[in-house]
Amino acid sequence: MEEVKRLDAELVRRLREFIGVTNGNLDTCNMATLSFLYIYLSLFGSSELPSLTVSVWSELPTAAGLGSSAAYSVCLAAALLCASGAIPAPLKEGDHTARWCQQDLERINSWAFQGEMIIHGNPSGVDNAVGTWGGMLRFLAGKIIPLSRVPLLRILLTNTKVPRSTKVLVARVKDKINKFPTVMTPVLDSVDALSCTCEKVLSEMTCEPITGEHYNILEELIDINQHHLNVMGVGHPSLDTLCRVTLAKGLHSKLTGAGGGGCGITLLRPETDSSVVQTTVQDLKDCGFDCWETSIGGLGVQQHSPLSVKEEVLDILNSY
């Protein structure tokens, strides 16, 4: 049960053969199956295999850069580790939700990362870390550092549904940097400073009373970063539309993830009227986008009492 860093390649090969995809690409269904079987067999293989039913419902769109595969892997890891007795179930009588201790979270994260490696080949580990610990984490040169406390921020999450290839976009940025190195290198430095400035402000917001000026700064940083992302060449007309539509309501947005389409986040202020939120969500849907009102910086993986799961989700999960 040790936190192994490398995949058991032999097991992966046998599982691929088992599901009939010896060579070639895995589709979403294959990925989810392989991930499950790998963790299940690794955790239970040394004793009697238990029969069980696993049902999963996600609010996340797939393949949108929003960590849906990692959220799945984290859930699998947490549930199967509990089922195998490797970690305790933290929920006590009367609790709605409960979280694991740091050591157990590290075990969950480790197995979730194995699932991610099966699905993505060479993932950064950021997705499963966020899925496990929640909140916010700093990511630099391969190092992941969870940050102690961050405020919960209300946002709109919008999916333009414009398809794009992350690989192509990453290459486009690289090409632009090579083409105009003296112009582009300072832009990267600016983004670095921007991230650090944002981290500082968010940290302040957990230590002192939150003011309108905190939010003003967050909004300015969002706008600046969005411009820099356009400069890097990962903008898209759909994202311009997203930004313009939200700005018309006084709300500030930026793309999140690969760009070139895909998703964007819009910061809501504590005083943003729910009617304004509703109107903006509708405006974005009228553009053909999907849009959810949600928050960032919230909790990572947790155990729920059945009654504390949203009714609509509970209905779906209970139907199996």
Added chain:
Amino acid sequence: MQVMDIFVSAPGKAILHGEHAVVHGKVALAVSLNLRTYLHLKGTTTGNVSINLPNIDTFLCYDLSELKQLIPNSCGKMEEVKRLDAELVRRLREFIGVTNGNLDTCNMATLSFLYIYLSLFGSSELPSLTVSVWSELPTAAGLGSSAAYSVCLAAALLCASGAIPAPLKEGDHTARWCQQDLERINSWAFQGEMIIHGNPSGVDNAVGTWGGMLRFLAGKIIPLSRVPLLRILLTNTKVPRSTKVLVARVKDKINKFPTVMTPVLDSVDALSCTCEKVLSEMTCEPITGEHYNILEELIDINQHHLNVMGVGHPSLDTLCRVTLAKGLHSKLTGAGGGGCGITLLRPETDSSVVQTTVQDLKDCGFDCWETSIGGLGVQQHSPLSVKEEVLDILNSY
């Protein structure tokens, strides 16, 4: 020899790259804008000086006897003086009735003329003459209209006084002055600019004099040897803004987020240098589509940086979006916050596309001209080589 019937024209100015960053010590590229100011000076025997400025509804007539009393004490020097003769300015302000307080456009134009006229002719007999000016440039739009006027005035009056020759030869359509004479023209034009603006950078009159493109860095102005002529659309959103307010806004933003903003200024500096390099290449080797691709990318990047600096405006976003829908790339030019924008046209850009884009921009409520940048500075024209519609206006006085 004094030339007493002369047509001259001078271009306006646009900033191609580096506005706002230049205030913080970065390179800016200023280019001549081929919307021109035309001036006709002719000697008369009326015994007075007539000034006709139909663009600003200003028509003045001064008797020579009135002007004689204003002659400066230290005039007669044709030397390129750097400082204004403050005593002369004071007397002229008193003469036109604006001793204290702000000058309006009419005052500025009058003062500028009288200052140069009296400085150049004061040591001999004042000539009676008529000066008529017609400009294609909007005023107070940051496009160098006052400098184009000052350059025309300086060139025409220096010729009229015999201080510089009129370069136009028989059969020429247009002609330009030699370097030394251009420096004299520029020097006097700068005097005019100081009267109008108080503490001008000198960029506008330098561009009006030499044309082409010049590099501006930390107060130093360097005309660049050769630049290609680039076709553009010049759009005026007509959204009013205060340059002073916008400059302060940028400064505040830099102070608020120094680690974020300082690299942005460095990027603009590098961008101006990269653009200068590409334009220089375009005069040495065959111009390719890739040259234009690079110019367009630099325009887009700079426009984003200007938004980051805080001088964007919804009208400018509209301008950029409308032109981009036709595959054309635009950026604000000058102070931002409204004001003007330039759109690069490619050699292969169809005239029907240009027409449609101009119309789309006009439909947004903007003014829009098809023109070029990097063209010639001040020049003398034969009457026949002045555009017919302009000649008609100038000849009506």
